[in-house]
Amino acid sequence: MSPEHLSTAVRDQRPAGYDADVIVVGAGPAGSTTAYHLARQGLDVLVLEKSTFPREKVCGDGLTPRAVKALIGMGIDTSSANGWARNSGLRIIGGGMKLEMPWPDLATFPDYGLTRTRKDFDELLATQAQAAGARLLQDTTVSGPVRHDRTGRIEGVVAQTKQADKTKGPEVTYRAPLVVAADGNSSRLGLASGRARREDRPMGVAVRTYFSSPFSDDEWLESHLELWDGDRLLPGYGWVFGLGDGRVNVGLGILDSSPAFGKVDYKALLSRWLERLGEEYEFTEPTEPIRGAALPMAFNRKPHYADGLLLVGDSAGMVNPFNGEGIAYAMESAEIAADVMSQALRRPTAYAREKALADYPRRLKAEYGGYYTLGRLFVKLIGHPEIMRLCAQRGLSHPLLMKVTMTLLSNLRDPRAGEPVDRLVNTLARVMPSS
Template sequence: MTSTESDVLVVGAGPAGSTVASYLARAGLDVRVLEKSAFPREKVCGDGLTPRAVHELMALGVDIDAPGWFRSRGLRLVGGGRTLEMPWSELTNLPPFGLVRPRRDFDETLARHAVRSGAALVENTKVTAPLTDDRTGRVIGVATDGGTHTARLVVAADGASSRLAVALGMRPRAGRPIGVAARRYFRGPRHDDDHLETWLDLGPAAYGWMFGVGDGTCNVGVALLSKAHADYRRLLRRWLETLPAGWGFTEENATGPLRGAALPMGFSRQPHYRPGLVLVGDSGGMVNPMNGEGIAYAMEAARIAAGTIVQALGPSSDAARAERLLASYPRALKAAHGGHFTLGRWFVSAIENPRIMRMATRQGMSRPALMRFTIKLLGNLTDPRGATATDRLAHALARMTPSS
């Protein structure tokens, strides 16, 4: 058995964990990342990155011009008997393109970036329990299958199930939406399609996607509320049977099995800080309820958390000041996304009704201007300076909506 000590211990090397580790190590902190698997490893995801996520990659310093990144020019929506193409918006704060990269490569790219930034990465290490101070209950480290690791602060970036948070009694909040995503890769002619395509007619609170990966394959899948469609396999199979045979989404063209995973939405696990422990990414339910996007928000939360942690653990910060700073992290998250996520929860509740879903699809797809505004709102793709009337309206809606 071994024992190590760090400034910050990060549990999980997904997008949130690797991002926070990169920023912290770059600031000079001693950071250790514990990953239960070994890279490369699979994760269930659509692999499509919106301009919000691309912005975070660029801010982190990831080379998005290197081989393996496939650019998208916009969204293509299919529903109500219509098809609507929309380029990514020209915004002052976000790049005008998206990216696609399989999580098998994406997660390792971010993890290796963290290592180059100065973080230590320990793979094949399963966290078995938190370590807490007997007197105060403060989290001071973790036990693993290979020893113990202590730190001044622990970051839980261990995904939707977040066994670390659960072990501390931090369970998902009742009433928050939980989605399910399932995807499969297929060889086919649409692998170099430069639009992220979304199908809206799969049923209440459900949609399908097909994203070209640019390497000869497409990522094809469905996202839905878990209580709306328990059988995601049947939902995907029925949808694929309606698609043109020439697209190649058939069993013989599949390159691997169908895989599914949970989507914890709308800040479903709180608080995002308790003494000694910070939650980032899926562990804190940081998936946008409106569109199922999680990577952008995981990386944004990691950046916010890192900035807070660097101040809190700086040489000029005493224990009381450090705790006040760390306690401000949940408020910063809610200021950034609380109103938007609340709108998202209301949106999800509405589209669970089949009549509302059909009406919204039919009305929206027949009115391109309305649908463009809707997509800007759903994807949180607006200019913070309110450059247009639609930007100002979207920001006003989020600002007036209470966060919780």
């Protein structure tokens, strides 16, 4: 059956008064990926985005093979002719060592990463979702959910679109049988729907800026595992990612397991860290102001599905606690959510639809739960500077330990077959309790 026919089948079932099959709030990577996959399934998707493209988003702009796989899954051309800068792996600096580790050669993931600024990247994904049939309303800020009078189920949102003179327009209610919160780390919609941030999950903060540098064409994503502030070692890492356009993205992220968390001026910390970097980078004046944001990790907002509302990406706390990577997990959770929703919306009864939707949190748990539990332990451990230093020194000086460290940190391994190290990490992730 063609997507159009599938769509008609769902719309025939849709009670009157709905504006779409699914409303997606936010057109970052999570929202656009959700919308793309839903639209490809023939569903009528309305995306509400508070900003207008192109727009900035604070990020390191680094994409691992996980994210590349998700991009390919959206039919995006990842060639350099299409504006991407490719990388071959990680250059890890720490414990007095410098190692270049190529991305692993796997069946499951490609063997290259990419960089691209978010100004470009997010617009590209949103355009791809529109090309698949999703409707995008920009300059439209969602203030909260709309609930069914009797059941309390979320069946829409209240939003305001800016007028031509950029003043707020009237409040408008949009209704759909399912709503997706893809509105980023502070998730106003998640919060307004009673899903507060979990304090028992790790949190990071990251700041970044841009410089012109000969490292722009570097084929490695460079990570500095030891983050010194004076004589204090902080849990986190610094990065220099080449963008292939004459600039590099430079930044650092630190974790809340540090006593310094919340007490340091992160922008000043980045400036001090930059002073320690060698002259070979040729950094002079940053081309952009230093900006930062939070990294919500290890499922820090739950439930991922309840009462008609699904959380995806940062709003679901999907950032990997091992490395601060969020884009791949935003896109993967989005694809899972879209799959679950398209199954659910084609079921004939409310009971059967709810049964299908309940699979979303279960699939997230099965896919990431054990690994994120390991990540939470890792965050606690590296909160102790001595352990962190030991990890950097020992981990980088022993080839097998290095392989285990790389596999754990990057979360790149084959789930089936695979090398012994892949099997070890798979087993660890499987036996870890997930919550």
